[in-house]
């Protein structure tokens with residue numbers, strides 16, 4: 001069922017949109033089902049769970065860290081993580097840089113922008129992101145490859161569209177200058193709006209794996 005679901009979802013996506021299958025709380029067997037139909041991008045939001053699954057599952061899986069990340073946990077996944085989506089502060093960026101250097105690699109990250117009009121979500125403001133992009137790059141072991149945003153949890157499609165489109169506009173403003181290529185927005189409930197607004201990476205969990213407890 002998971003395999004069929006992921007194939008159906010992938011077939012319907014535009015060519016340039018990457019699907020990150022969000023496997024948090026789900027067992028290895030669920031990931032293996034998706035893996036068996038060729039899927040390789042998986043997202044987790046807890047470092048411990050991410051590391052354990054990475055150790056137990058095939059090496060060619062691309063692991064995405066999608067959730068809020070504490071600085072003291074970066075070291076555990078620094079050797080192998082494919083992309084960190086939720087970089088929401090400069091202090092976190094500095095820590096990722098430090099761990100990147102220790103592991104002799106450049107870690108790819110997305111800057112999370114606070115796009116939701118509600119106040120509970122993490123992220124840089126547009127002003128802070130602009131300052132980050134304007135200042136000289138102090139983080140040689142980090143590559144900022146794009147932006148990530150989460151819309152307000154609401155039924156109001158107009159509001160979701162407005163939040164995604166504002167982020168998309170900001171992304172397009174900096175894309176060429178900062179060599180950005182990833183705009184991560186859209187989840188099970190709002191990914192069609194996100195894609196229509198310019199997203200090229202969606203993070204979908206429950207639609208693939210079923211509801212989480």
Ligand SMILES: *Cc1c(COP(=O)(O)O)cnc(C)c1O
Pocket residue numbers: 022024045066067150186187188189203204205206207
């Ligand atoms: C859990 C999660 C998702 C996936 O949510 P679904 O509604 O299950 O698709 C996407 N992004 C982030 C940051 C998440 O924590």
